[in-house]
Amino acid sequence: MKQIYADNAATTFVTDEILGAMMPFLTGRFGNPSSIYRLGMDALRGVEHARKQCADAIGAKPNEIYFTSGGSEADNWAIKETARRLKNESGKNHIITTNFEHHAVLHTCQALEREGFDVTYLPVDERGLITAAQVEAALTDKTAIVSIMYANNEIGTLLPIAEIGEICRNRNNKVIFHTDAVQAVGNIHIDVKSQNIDMMSVSGHKIHAPKGIGFLYCKNGINLRNFIHGGGQERGKRAGTENTAGIAALGLAMEIATRDIQAKAEKVAKMRDRLISELSKIPASCVNGDLKNRLPGNVNLSFIGVEGESLLLNMDLKGISASSGSACTSGSLDPSHVLLALGLPHEIAHGSCRITINEYNTDEEIDIIIKEVPEIISKIRSMSPLWEDFVNGKDNAQRFFKWLSPIK
Amino acid sequence: MLYSEKVMEHFTNPRNVGEIPDADGVGEVGNAKCGDIMKMYLKIDNGIVTDCKFKTFGCGAAIATSSAATEMIKGQPIETVMKLTNKAVIDSLDGLPAQKLHCSVLAEQAVKAALSDYYTKNGIDPAPILGEIGECAHCAQ
Ligand SMILES: Cc1ncc(COP(=O)(O)O)c(C=O)c1O
Numbered sequence: 001m002k003q004i005y006a007d008n009a010a011t012t013f014v015t016d017e018i019l020g021a022m023m024p025f026l027t028g029r030f031g032n033p034s035s036i037y038r039l040g041m042d043a044l045r046g047v048e049h050a051r052k053q054c055a056d057a058i059g060a061k062p063n064e065i066y067f068t069s070g071g072s073e074a075d076n077w078a079i080k081e082t083a084r085r086l087k088n089e090s091g092k093n094h095i096i097t098t099n100f101e102h103h104a105v106l107h108t109c110q111a112l113e114r115e116g117f118d119v120t121y122l123p124v125d126e127r128g129l130i131t132a133a134q135v136e137a138a139l140t141d142k143t144a145i146v147s148i149m150y151a152n153n154e155i156g157t158l159l160p161i162a163e164i165g166e167i168c169r170n171r172n173n174k175v176i177f178h179t180d181a182v183q184a185v186g187n188i189h190i191d192v193k194s195q196n197i198d199m200m201s202v203s204g205h206k207i208h209a210p211k212g213i214g215f216l217y218c219k220n221g222i223n224l225r226n227f228i229h230g231g232g233q234e235r236g237k238r239a240g241t242e243n244t245a246g247i248a249a250l251g252l253a254m255e256i257a258t259r260d261i262q263a264k265a266e267k268v269a270k271m272r273d274r275l276i277s278e279l280s281k282i283p284a285s286c287v288n289g290d291l292k293n294r295l296p297g298n299v300n301l302s303f304i305g306v307e308g309e310s311l312l313l314n315m316d317l318k319g320i321s322a323s324s325g326s327a328c329t330s331g332s333l334d335p336s337h338v339l340l341a342l343g344l345p346h347e348i349a350h351g352s353c354r355i356t357i358n359e360y361n362t363d364e365e366i367d368i369i370i371k372e373v374p375e376i377i378s379k380i381r382s383m384s385p386l387w388e389d390f391v392n393g394k395d396n397a398q399r400f401f402k403w404l405s406p407i408k
Numbered sequence: 409m410l411y412s413e414k415v416m417e418h419f420t421n422p423r424n425v426g427e428i429p430d431a432d433g434v435g436e437v438g439n440a441k442c443g444d445i446m447k448m449y450l451k452i453d454n455g456i457v458t459d460c461k462f463k464t465f466g467c468g469a470a471i472a473t474s475s476a477a478t479e480m481i482k483g484q485p486i487e488t489v490m491k492l493t494n495k496a497v498i499d500s501l502d503g504l505p506a507q508k509l510h511c512s513v514l515a516e517q518a519v520k521a522a523l524s525d526y527y528t529k530n531g532i533d534p535a536p537i538l539g540e541i542g543e544c545a546h547c548a549q
Contacts, residue, residue: 307443307467308467309467309468313419317420326467335443346442350443383422383462383463384464385436385446385447385463385464387465
């Protein structure tokens with residue numbers, strides 16, 4: 001059976017080319033970049049080369065890039081240390097974010113609430129969007145940092161980052177604007193200067209570098225405080241002997257991911273649109289997230305009467321790897337906070353399916369998904385008492401009609 | 409999260425799926441909001457559960473525990489069926505991940521709810537026999 005990997009928002013494989021770029025740093029070029037002899041300098045050269053690749057890919061300067069252990073660390077670092085510094089310096093104690101951020105941002109903000117910060121969680125609308133005007137209205141003289149994701153990891157919606165950045169920049173007392181671009185990078189063109197971004201988090205494993213490497217972009221002129229203390233690596237800002245192999249991989253991954261981005265995005269969006277238009281023909285389904293402002297590779301649908309985890313397990317039996325926002329897959333009682341933020345009823349959120357593709361997926365794979373998923377949905381519905389009630393019009397099913405396509 | 413091979417086997421080939429139109433007892437537990445609903449149908453002759461079918465909306469563990477429970481009670485006298493515990497269902501599946509234990513509770517409750525319906529239909533108060541069936545702790549929250 002052909003294996004189809006359609007969960008690229010969760011992680012990606014390391015390509016041969018990227019693996020090739022990292023191998024020397026595990027073997028011949030294994031030196032510590034802080035060592036003074038040539039072996040050390042050679043490793044340092046690799047790190048600085050990668051730093052330049054990362055900077056070039058987002059329109060930044062190399063000394064604005066700080067390597068981290070991934071997206072989560074970059075989010076924690078940017079938000080916690082900016083908030084704490086501005087509270088110390090000028091008594092600012094307010095943070096603005098959205099209610100559908102990744103947990104790396106949401107839980108960071110919740111931790112800061114316990115330290116005495118006030119956090120505004122801007123509500124996204126039914127399509128999974130917020131406006132720059134919402135941000136503007138929430139700003140106060142006490143606002144230290146605004147952290148708003150570039151693209152959502154579950155429903156793929158794209159937020160008006162440049163506009164939000166401009167609003168923050170135009171505030172007299174200067175509000176720092178951070179964006180979690182983990183899902184956006186490599187999928188849409190990012191230029192931190194023209195898009196008014198002060199700080200930005202990036203993760204390697206979403207763009208074919210390994211897990212455990214990422215970076216924080218921090219604009220020059222912002223006083224960045226340490227999150228991890230210790231040795232003097234990363235210009236004294238982030239301690240820990242550099243993950244040289246991971247850094248080399250990330251540098252090349254950034255270069256490749258941002259190359260010919262337009263053509264790549266168009267090709268992937270075609271496959272996405274085919275998936276969305278075919279799968280949304282399934283009766284009593286809905287597409288989650290705005291269709292226009294959307295990552296090229298994100299497909300997210302819900303099917304009433306179907307529970308997400310059993311859908312995924314059935315897809316896996318057909319060789320297709322995907323994900324869901326059902327409670328069962330989140331390990332908690334509630335379905336994903338992102339789907340609930342859209343206002344979706346629990347019953348519909350439980351039946352969600354996220355398919356995330358990229359340029360390594362093929363039209364043939366899309367054909368297989370389009371063929372298999374409707375059959376799986378029918379099979380699950382045939383044994384679902386919820387579906388039975390729904391079809392019979394019991395369980396005041398009307399409350400779901402607003403969201404769903406007809407039962408037929 | 410790791411499912412045992414038995415869980416995956418029941419999930420892949422669930423036993424006794426469907427409905428019994430002239431069932432002697434039907435029980436439904438759980439709710440859609442939590443993401444699990446189990447509906448259990450029993451055919452009872454001379455105090456023996458001669459047939460048993462289920463329909464379940466829920467995760468892999470919910471389907472596997474429903475399937476396992478039907479296998480365990482089919483052909484058994486009511487007295488034995490009444491004593492089915494979620495623990496026995498878990499054991500028959502070689503264990504369940506911690507966050508899925510509530511699915512086994514639902515399976516036990518679905519069987520009891522169906523028995524309760526059987527007694528009620530026959531003019532017998534089920535409470536003294538079956539006790540409180542109660543809500544799954546997970547759903548009651
Ligand atoms: C939007 C977003 N932010 C942050 C992260 C965390 O990144 P990492 O896994 O590198 O810590 C992820 C990925 O899981 C993500 O999708």
